[in-house]
Amino acid sequence: MLQVAFIRENRADVIKRLEKRNLDASQMIDDVITLDEERRELQTKLDNTLAESNSISKEIGNLFKSGKADEANALKEKTTQLKEDSKVLGEQLNAKAETLNNLLYKIPNVPHESVPNGNSxxxxxxxxxxxxxxxxxxxxxxxxxxxxxxxxxxxxxxxxxxxxxxxxxxxxxxxxxxxxxxxxxxxxxxxxxxxxxxxxxxxxxxxxxxxxxxxxxxxxxxxxxxxxxxxxxxxxxxxxxxxxxxxxxxxxxxxxxxxxxxxxxxxxxxxxxxxxxxxxxxxxxxxxxxxxxxxxxxxxxxxxxxxxxxxxxxxxxxxxxxxxxxxxxxxxxxxxxxxxxxxxxxxxxxxxxxxxxxxxxxxxxxxxxxxxxxxxxxxxxxxxxxxxxxxxxxxxxxxxxxxxxxxxxxxxxxxxxxxxxx
CATH class of the missing domain: 3.30.930.10 (Bira Bifunctional Protein; Domain 2)
Incomplete structure (x- = not known):
């Protein structure tokens, strides 16, 4: 399986070398790059959501210690929503990663530069x-x-x-x-x-x-x-x-x-x-x-x-x-x-x-x-x-x-x- 980073950094070369296999892989390669960008965006959103949830959880603990129970309980509602958002984002991320992997499985290896052109x-x-x-x-x-x-x-x-x-x-x-x-x-x-x-x-x-x-x-x-x-x-x-x-x-x-x-x-x-x-x-x-x-x-x-x-x-x-x-x-x-x-x-x-x-x-x-x-x-x-x-x-x-x-x-x-x- 080709590495996504290799595909991103060598898009034109990968497409050109796969042409030796008599394969126009331009659409598949572009789809890989797009899916990877979407996957990374979802990962960033999930990371930010989890970080915010952890930060608020610490704040809730400090509020309870300070005797500010009402403020703490109000924030707990927000953490509940953030946990639900994290779950949804995690599912979306897994689905996107699976789609990306399934596409990568279909792309053959790029031929070595010494491989001659030919059909059979x-x-x-x-x-x-x-x-x-x-x-x-x-x-x-x-x-x-x-x-x-x-x-x-x-x-x-x-x-x-x-x-x-x-x-x-x-x-x-x-x-x-x-x-x-x-x-x-x-x-x-x-x-x-x-x-x-x-x-x-x-x-x-x-x-x-x-x-x-x-x-x-x-x-x-x-x-x-x-x-x-x-x-x-x-x-x-x-x-x-x-x-x-x-x-x-x-x-x-x-x-x-x-x-x-x-x-x-x-x-x-x-x-x-x-x-x-x-x-x-x-x-x-x-x-x-x-x-x-x-x-x-x-x-x-x-x-x-x-x-x-x-x-x-x-x-x-x-x-x-x-x-x-x-x-x-x-x-x-x-x-x-x-x-x-x-x-x-x-x-x-x-x-x-x-x-x-x-x-x-x-x-x-x-x-x-x-x-x-x-x-x-x-x-x-x-x-x-x-x-x-x-x-x-x-x-x-x-x-x-x-x-x-x-x-x-x-x-x-x-x-x-x-x-x-x-």
């Missing part, structure tokens, strides 16, 4: 590419055919048990999935991230804290009876660890990692481009999350990029990095880089990681602050990244490592799988 993923900017695309044998198969051929992932069984988008991993497929999770966690903890096991359901406050609500409400699975949401990513429970926390500057930086299943309704996703593991309703992901001092967050962002690069180098998968354009960057993010792995059998790039800096946007919603060396309170910066999302990494391994007589296992994973070939 077609306008994203390729900034890095590495790795050799393998030459496959004649008759090479996409991963959903390989999964069936080697009996390692059963999409039809998942459809029977639950529905489309809920695959069942079997035998060496399940073992390879587990190996990837363990490898990612080991890489992350070796880099200084503390491992957490996190809840798979969150409350409404957690959804609002990281920006999934109200923006992505329709994409989340909702347990109505308990008003809980299945997590779309470990970012949500992981970042909400720090909700309503006042940290010390010496506590920063904080880095955590965790493996969770992720649940996304993915409403409206159909077609050949979402076959197999390309688009799922339930999938596994290992996440990295950072809480940073504002002065250090972009250095930390680059460190996260290098960390994901290192994993993909060890897996020996060809990949590229995209800087997302304004029309594709997520609601809460100021800057996002996507990693994509090349699927040789599908002849297309598959997104396997997003690394984002949210600056103070999530921290303001979360009330996540720290005290600096001068004793002043500041909002932290939050960042997160996939390290990594498993389905498309697994698809990339199955397709790029396939041979005529089986699927090789990346060398770095063999200690985790216990086998070197499917």
């Amino acid at each position: 993923d077609e306008d994203n900017e390729e900034i890095f590419i590495e790795g050799d695309i393998p030459k496959l044998h004649d008759g090479a198969l996409p991963h959903w055919e390989l999964a069936k051929k080697y009996d390692i992932i059963d999409f039809e069984l998942g459809n029977k048990i639950t529905g489309a988008g809920f695959p069942v991993y079997k035998g060496k497929g399940a073992r390879l999935q587990r190996a990837l999770i363990a490898y990612f966690l080991d890489k992350n903890t070796a880099a200084g991230y503390t491992e957490y096991q996190l809840p798979h359901l969150v409350n409404e406050a957690s959804g609002f804290g990281t920006g999934q609500l109200p923006d992505k409400e329709g994409q989340m699975y909702h347990v109505g009876e308990d008003n809980l949401y299945l997590i779309p990513t470990a970012e949500v429970p992981g970042t909400n660890i720090f909700r309503d926390e006042l940290l010390s500057e010496k506590d920063l930086p904080i880095g955590i990692t965790g493996y969770t299943p992720c649940f996304r309704r993915e409403a409206g996703s159909y077609g050949a481009h979402v076959r197999g593991l390309n688009r799922l309703h339930q999938f596994d992901k290992v996440e990295i999350i950072r809480v940073e001092h504002p002065d250090n967050s972009y250095k930390a962002f680059e460190g996260m990029i290098d960390h994901v690069k290192d994993i993909l180098k060890e897996l020996k998968l060809p990949y590229r990095i995209l800087r997302l354009c304004g029309g594709d960057v997520t609601f809460a993010s100021a800057l996002t880089y996507d990693f994509e792995v090349f699927s040789t059998a599908q002849d297309r790039w598959l997104e396997i990681s997003s690394v984002s800096n949210f600056e103070t946007f999530q921290a303001n919603r979360l009330k996540l602050r720290f005290k600096n060396k001068d004793g002043k309170t500041q909002l932290c910066h939050t960042l997160n990244g996939s390290s990594l999302a498993l389905p498309r990494v697994l698809a990339g391994i199955l397709e790029n490592y396939q041979t005529e007589d089986g699927i090789k296992i990346p060398e770095v994973l063999i200690p985790y799988t216990g086998f070197n070939k499917i």
Whole structure:
């Protein structure tokens, strides 16, 4: 959530930067400023009314002590009216603050100055590419055919048990999935991230804290009876660890990692481009999350990029990095880089990681602050990244490592799988 003071002081710049999202936010921004002025006027009136009531109460006490009961009783009628006025002003103030907050919740984060203009993923900017695309044998198969051929992932069984988008991993497929999770966690903890096991359901406050609500409400699975949401990513429970926390500057930086299943309704996703593991309703992901001092967050962002690069180098998968354009960057993010792995059998790039800096946007919603060396309170910066999302990494391994007589296992994973070939 954007800070009101930031909006007031940078009105024109906020409107201009939100235009990168193809959003004309001028009316919303002006409404925020107007509502804030009205809220402050009500606060001043309430403060003055309470101050007057307190002053008169003291005067009444002095009059009673001086034996001037009639004058004191006359003033008591005025304090009664002032108390009633205070109650009305308090209700008006709360209503105005709620209206202001509801509007602020609808305004996305302002994009970083480096975010390119654009309307969709077609306008994203390729900034890095590495790795050799393998030459496959004649008759090479996409991963959903390989999964069936080697009996390692059963999409039809998942459809029977639950529905489309809920695959069942079997035998060496399940073992390879587990190996990837363990490898990612080991890489992350070796880099200084503390491992957490996190809840798979969150409350409404957690959804609002990281920006999934109200923006992505329709994409989340909702347990109505308990008003809980299945997590779309470990970012949500992981970042909400720090909700309503006042940290010390010496506590920063904080880095955590965790493996969770992720649940996304993915409403409206159909077609050949979402076959197999390309688009799922339930999938596994290992996440990295950072809480940073504002002065250090972009250095930390680059460190996260290098960390994901290192994993993909060890897996020996060809990949590229995209800087997302304004029309594709997520609601809460100021800057996002996507990693994509090349699927040789599908002849297309598959997104396997997003690394984002949210600056103070999530921290303001979360009330996540720290005290600096001068004793002043500041909002932290939050960042997160996939390290990594498993389905498309697994698809990339199955397709790029396939041979005529089986699927090789990346060398770095063999200690985790216990086998070197499917």
